[in-house]
Amino acid sequence: MEGSIVEMGKLIGAGIATIGMGGAAIGVGTIVGNFLSGALRNPAAAASQTAMLFIGIAFAEAFGIFSFLVALLLMFAL
Amino acid sequence: MAAEADMMEASGPAIDPMYQFTLKPLFGEGPIHWYTPTNATLWMGIAVLAIIGLLVFGTRRRAIVPSHTQSVAELAYGFVYQMVRDVAGKEGVKYFPYIMTLFIFIIFTNFLGLIPMSFSVTSQIAVTAVLAVLVFVSVTLLGFYLHGVKFLGLFWVSQAPLALRPVLAIIEIISYFVRPVSHSIRLAGNVMAGHAVIEVFASFAASALIAPIAMVGIVAMFGMDVLVAFIQAYVFTILTCVYLKDALHPSH
Numbered sequence: 001m002e003g004s005i006v007e008m009g010k011l012i013g014a015g016i017a018t019i020g021m022g023g024a025a026i027g028v029g030t031i032v033g034n035f036l037s038g039a040l041r042n043p044a045a046a047a048s049q050t051a052m053l054f055i056g057i058a059f060a061e062a063f064g065i066f067s068f069l070v071a072l073l074l075m076f077a078l
Numbered sequence: 079m080a081a082e083a084d085m086m087e088a089s090g091p092a093i094d095p096m097y098q099f100t101l102k103p104l105f106g107e108g109p110i111h112w113y114t115p116t117n118a119t120l121w122m123g124i125a126v127l128a129i130i131g132l133l134v135f136g137t138r139r140r141a142i143v144p145s146h147t148q149s150v151a152e153l154a155y156g157f158v159y160q161m162v163r164d165v166a167g168k169e170g171v172k173y174f175p176y177i178m179t180l181f182i183f184i185i186f187t188n189f190l191g192l193i194p195m196s197f198s199v200t201s202q203i204a205v206t207a208v209l210a211v212l213v214f215v216s217v218t219l220l221g222f223y224l225h226g227v228k229f230l231g232l233f234w235v236s237q238a239p240l241a242l243r244p245v246l247a248i249i250e251i252i253s254y255f256v257r258p259v260s261h262s263i264r265l266a267g268n269v270m271a272g273h274a275v276i277e278v279f280a281s282f283a284a285s286a287l288i289a290p291i292a293m294v295g296i297v298a299m300f301g302m303d304v305l306v307a308f309i310q311a312y313v314f315t316i317l318t319c320v321y322l323k324d325a326l327h328p329s330h
Binding site: 048051054055057058061062065066068069076 | 096161164165260263264267268271309312313316317320
């Protein structure tokens with residue numbers, strides 16, 4: 001067992017930061033699920049809304065990526 | 079750096095998943111200056127050559143019955159053109175060449191990065207930050223050029239109750255300035271995460287017991303990376319179109 005308590009804190013912090021990805025997963029799942037349930041009710045309108053689907057996914061995903069970034073910063077930059 | 083490397087050797091996995099993203103000078107060793115040709119420069123050059131090969135030589139003959147190369151080039155052109163027209167509107171079509179350039183560059187560097195032993199340029203935050211900041215600055219300048227001070231109406235939500243508007247203005251301003259950050263980190267983070275996960279699975283394959291599972295994992299993650307490479311290029315482009323639409327029609 002070697003290494004300092006700061007290293008330990010970094011690794012634990014990086015691990016905790018990845019919990020944020022779960023939030024992004026929930027967000028993306030909600031968006032795609034709602035899109036699908038809407039699209040199955042009105043398939044004719046679905047094709048025109050796929051751009052909105054991807055914009056929504058991108059926004060929801062951005063915050064998961066931020067948590068990934070925090071984890072990376074903790075591991076390698078700080 | 080040396081202490082970090084020692085730590086990775088002592089406690090981390092045998093294969094460092096972040097090693098593939100290190101910039102190396104092409105010729106010899108030494109510090110990297112802004113003019114040093116690195117492996118990122120090499121793969122950007124290859125991407126540009128591939129784009130020229132597709133778009134210039136593919137459409138050289140302009141056959142009525144297109145060849146395979148020509149139909150791929152036409153498909154890419156039509157795809158981006160329709161995206162710009164649908165999202166940014168008729169006025170946005172004027173800025174189509176820039177958006178097409180962004181899309182083609184990102185998708186080529188993403189897919190070239192998927193070749194084993196290659197270097198994925200879009201995993202470098204420096205590269206994506208330049209792309210995103212250029213979009214941000216040009217869109218903001220365009221908004222002020224077209225609308226003058228009225229462009230600030232983007233932050234003043236006129237449908238909201240009057241008491242709520244200053245609060246909303248602060249939120250809108252913050253979300254406006256976070257745009258280049260999320261725009262660049264989304265692309266770099268997705269590409270980097272996808273490649274790093276493949277490498278993590280590869281480090282599992284060293285143990286004979288779980289090697290078959292790890293290999294299936296590598297194949298599955300590679301399939302997802304192909305999807306991510308396209309979707310992230312698409313998302314980057316479509317968000318550029320959304321920001322462009324905001325600059326063209328700033329009023330809420």
